Amino acid sequence: MKITEVRLGKISVPLRVPFKTALRSVSSVEDIIVEVHTDTGAVGYGEAPPTGAITGDTTGAILGALQDHIIKTVVGRDVDDFEDLMQALNSCIVKNTSAKAAMDMALWDLYGQLYRIPVYKLLGGSRKQIITDITISVNDPEEMARDAVDAVRRGYDTLKIKVGAHPELDVARLTAVRQAIGNDTRIRIDANQGWEPKQAVRLLNQMQEKGLDIEFVEQPVKAHDIEGLKYVTERSYVPVLADESVFSPEDALHIMQTRAADLVNIKLMKCSGLYNALKIASAAEVYGVECMIGCMLEAKISVNAAVHLACAKKIITKIDLDGPVLCSEDPILGGAVFDEQRITVSDEPGLGIKGVEKMTYLD
Numbered sequence: 100m101k102i103t104e105v106r107l108g109k110i111s112v113p114l115r116v117p118f119k120t121a122l123r124s125v126s127s128v129e130d131i132i133v134e135v136h137t138d139t140g141a142v143g144y145g146e147a148p149p150t151g152a153i154t155g156d157t158t159g160a161i162l163g164a165l166q167d168h169i170i171k172t173v174v175g176r177d178v179d180d181f182e183d184l185m186q187a188l189n190s191c192i193v194k195n196t197s198a199k200a201a202m203d204m205a206l207w208d209l210y211g212q213l214y215r216i217p218v219y220k221l222l223g224g225s226r227k228q229i230i231t232d233i234t235i236s237v238n239d240p241e242e243m244a245r246d247a248v249d250a251v252r253r254g255y256d257t258l259k260i261k262v263g264a265h266p267e268l269d270v271a272r273l274t275a276v277r278q279a280i281g282n283d284t285r286i287r288i289d290a291n292q293g294w295e296p297k298q299a300v301r302l303l304n305q306m307q308e309k310g311l312d313i314e315f316v317e318q319p320v321k322a323h324d325i326e327g328l329k330y331v332t333e334r335s336y337v338p339v340l341a342d343e344s345v346f347s348p349e350d351a352l353h354i355m356q357t358r359a360a361d362l363v364n365i366k367l368m369k370c371s372g373l374y375n376a377l378k379i380a381s382a383a384e385v386y387g388v389e390c391m392i393g394c395m396l397e398a399k400i401s402v403n404a405a406v407h408l409a410c411a412k413k414i415i416t417k418i419d420l421d422g423p424v425l426c427s428e429d430p431i432l433g434g435a436v437f438d439e440q441r442i443t444v445s446d447e448p449g450l451g452i453k454g455v456e457k458m459t460y461l462d
């Protein structure tokens with residue numbers, strides 16, 4: 100199966116409501132789509148969201164990395180030569196993790212199609228269904244409480260509450276949410292780097308004292324501040340999950356070796372795709388560190404690839420793959436079925452994506 104051509108496209112999908120975190124506010128998903136064609140007629144699909152505030156990858160940067168480096172690296176190569184292909188992809192340009200992730204998943208899609216096996220089974224998995232949390236954007240406490248009640252009515256048993264913007268409001272936000280939804284729903288929180296280390300410890304302890312029952316806190320401090328992250332991890336009874344601090348397998352290993360966090364968040368867009376995500380999962384297995392799998396604001400192609408990984412790896416115990424359910428429509432044909440919190444993986448060969456509606460080709 101030889102790669103003959105790569106076509107690029109763009110999709111625009113409105114969100115149900117604007118997505119707000121300590122870092123940004125967004126009202127639609129505007130993603131780049133990668134379509135990898137082969138001499139057998141098989142097509143592999145990939146997707147990359149521009150998430151400049153987190154990855155540094157803008158739309159222009161994703162397109163430039165694909166057009167100037169990645170596409171010329173893969174065209175003409177054989178999909179069956181998979182390890183060589185993965186190494187070439189990962190060494191053809193530094194950083195640019197989202198562009199590499201889009202190509203990585205398209206190649207896994209093709210490799211699975213070549214051997215007629217769904218990717219999650221190729222990776223040894225047997226789990227067919229996973230349960231995701233849903234994100235509640237950061238707003239004033241009353242609005243967040245209303246959004247939380249809506250999410251519980253939609254059937255979600257785990258909420259991921261965004262905090263860290265105007266931190267002086269965070270305890271009131273959590274208190275309002277907990278009072279509104281009661282004690283049967285799990286709450287995890289994400290500060291998106293919005294706290295200082297001592298402030299984080301103080302806020303988390305206040306939340307504990309108020310009995311708000313926080314499952315874990317995601318990225319309390321700045322991404323580069325590993326010492327600060329470790330400071331919070333050592334002093335808070337709320338477990339700490341590293342997100343923006345962990346891009347590469349090397350980052351993950353360093354966090355695990357120094358015990359700077361209790362948990363690690365794998366996102367394909369940070370680690371350049373499944374090839375490196377598997378390395379993080381393996382390191383986590385060795386260190387006994389449970390992982391979450393997360394996504395950016397992504398439509399179904401790239402989140403579907405993350406679903407296959409989650410269904411394959413038991414060390415991934417926490418699922419934060421709510422990109423598709425935050426969208427008001429679904430232009431992607433095939434792949435996993437997203438029914439609110441319940442995600443069911445597809446048993447089609449590869450990643451099971453059949454096509455994209457309303458895509459604008461860029462070539």
Ligand SMILES: [Mg+2]
Pocket residue numbers: 289291317318342343
């Ligand atoms: Mg996060």
